[in-house]
Amino acid sequence: MNRDHKRQQTRRALIRAALRLTDERGADRVTVDEISEAAGVSPRTFFNYFATKEDALVGDPLEGCADPRELLLAAPPGPALAAVEAALAPAVRQIQDDRELWLLRLRVMMNNPQLLPRLAAGAATAEQEMTAAIAERLRLAAGHPYPPVLAAVTGAVLRVALMRWAADVQDQVLEGTSLAEHVHEALGMLAAGLPDPVTGWPSGVSPDPGGTPDDQRDPTTRNR
Amino acid sequence: MNRDHKRQQTRRALIRAALRLTDERGADRVTVDEISEAAGVSPRTFFNYFATKEDALVGDPLEGCADPRELLLAAPPGPALAAVEAALAPAVRQIQDDRELWLLRLRVMMNNPQLLPRLAAGAATAEQEMTAAIAERLRLAAGHPYPPVLAAVTGAVLRVALMRWAADVQDQVLEGTSLAEHVHEALGMLAAGLPDPVTGWPSGVSPDPGGTPDDQRDPTTRNR
DNA sequence: TAAAAACTTTGCAGTCTCTGCAAAGTTTGC
DNA sequence: GCAAACTTTGCAGAGACTGCAAAGTTTTTA
Known part of the structure; x- marks a missing residue:
């Protein structure tokens, strides 16, 4: 054999x-x-x-998928967040293809919280690669905060989407939302700047256009 | 004694x-x-x-801080993301007060990546509490995606800010950015919807009425 | 202040995870 | 069919972690 x-x-x-x-x-x-x-x-x-x-x-959501670097660089030109969503797509598809296994796995995780960290663990490596790939795609200097923030944040979103997808099924929602939809919905919130869903207020942290670092007057900073 | x-x-x-x-x-x-x-x-x-x-x-960034629930509910009225930043402030202050210890700890973590997951581990509990507190503050129904997404995303941001703060010091950047500034900067990116820092393009995932407060038709909420 | 209650430290014996090594077994390419 | 390449297995051992009960320390009570 x-x-x-x-x-x-x-x-x-x-x-x-x-x-x-x-x-x-x-x-x-x-x-x-x-x-x-x-x-x-x-x-x-x-x-x-x-x-x-x-x-x-725990397994690895990205197991068997192409290198995220390639996927990101191959994604159609356009905004970074959209490219990340495209890069995530194969992983999402693969999880949905192995639906039974992943639902069992996620149920086990929800019932054994000690395992949750380990999910982030696999993510740790992927996150580093993602960070590098984003920096490369955007040709940003090494110290720029955007790549690590975007990578960490999309990783977090993927994790939440997975959990919500699994919870839907657990709770007998027969025709539940697909994983891809959960991911898209959450990324949409990010893209919109996490507006308050009740009031519709913008999220209200001064957006500090990444370039102008005039943070000197931030009240939480004066000490140390 | x-x-x-x-x-x-x-x-x-x-x-x-x-x-x-x-x-x-x-x-x-x-x-x-x-x-x-x-x-x-x-x-x-x-x-x-x-x-x-x-x-x-690994330690716990929130050790000894008040319950995040209280902090969040006590935060001044206003957009949720700003309230979360306010709730994070005591933890940030505490870390800066114990600067030496935390810098050592973070250096150890960067040199021993097996530990990174554990940092997220402590975060797991805090994240659950945060999720509940956000839902309570905004009076959102149990299944609404906003609270878990916001909690996960801010947790990720805090983690990245910690790492960047520590890396600054490691790299001998003498008058480096304070931790609070790193946090504020990253949250600002989120609030702005993660615009592409090169082109300034909006992030370009269709924002999917997460903002319009007609939550009654939220597809994930219909059940239970 | 002495005795009792409450709590902390310690040793010990045991279970379980995980590793290196070398012998035995299997698959593959020629 | 044979040798090279790879996989499985047993074994011995280091180290993490637990429950238990004895010994030590601090606090409370009378």
Whole structure:
């Protein structure tokens, strides 16, 4: 049997076993030994596939997707936020294609909050790459705040969209909003400057056009 | 000697020992036994103070600050994003007051990326509280996307601001920007809708009536 | 102030995660 | 069919973390 294929199969078996057992009993009532046994491999083999027990649970939303750098640079010319949305699209599509698995995974995460940080963990690497790619696309100098802010913020938005998508399904909303729609909706809020949804007021932090750093009179700054 | 005071002292000794040793050798070359010894307590005592080794390293930016709920509800009436900035102010002030410790901590984090996720971890709880507080302040229905998006996004911004502030100092920028200024600058970008800093183009995701307060038809809210 | 109550520290024994290494087993290319 | 390349496995061991009960310290009470 094909080597790569077999590896993928073992990998998936481990992930599924880990998720199923954790879903049934909670994260700290499942051992690596049990997961491996359920997947039909030795415990030692588990660690050939995953560096930590939690890695098998959390997974990587971007796994198998092209390098974000390429996607971002390949995105049609236009505003950066739109390009980021385009770059995220393959990941979103992939998650929707593996719907069952991701819903299980997200349910497990919501029931085991210790895992939430790890989701951000995978994001940490992706975020760094994203930051670099944005800076490159816009040809901004290394110290410019825009790329890291945009990368962090879109990462946060993706995470929230995932959770809301999963919560919709959990709550039996039969024809719920698609993940892509959740992402788009949240990015739309960002693009609009997070206006207050009740009053429609603009968000009201002085927009300080990134260029003019006349922050000297900011009242929160005078000390130190 | 006063009991509380002694506890705080032990706690700080453990944190300092953990940070110093990790700074010298890297996170995986330091054991709990060594940290405890350096702090003058038994290894068992370490775990009376921190649930994990990493907890001693990461700390909590909001530790000792008032409940974000109260801060947010106490903030002057006005746009939500401005209220969030006001709510963040005490945490920012506290970090600047403990400048030395936080700079060491952030340097350690930048040199030991395994720790970055944990920073988001503490944020996870704070983020939930923030979400609830925002929803309460704006009297939004439970399923509305605005509170979780705003909470996640401001958390991300705070994290980036912290890192940039620390990086400034690391890079010997003597009269660097204050943390509060970094936060304000990043929030300003959000408020402006993340316009492309090169072209000044608006961010260009169709803003999707998140602003118009006809929330009754919000698709995510219809149920429950 | 002495005794009781409340709390903290510690040692110990044990479970679990995770690693390096080398032997055994499998797949692939020639 | 054979050698190279890769994967699985067992084993031994370091280190994180927990529950428990004994010992030590601080605070309260009478």
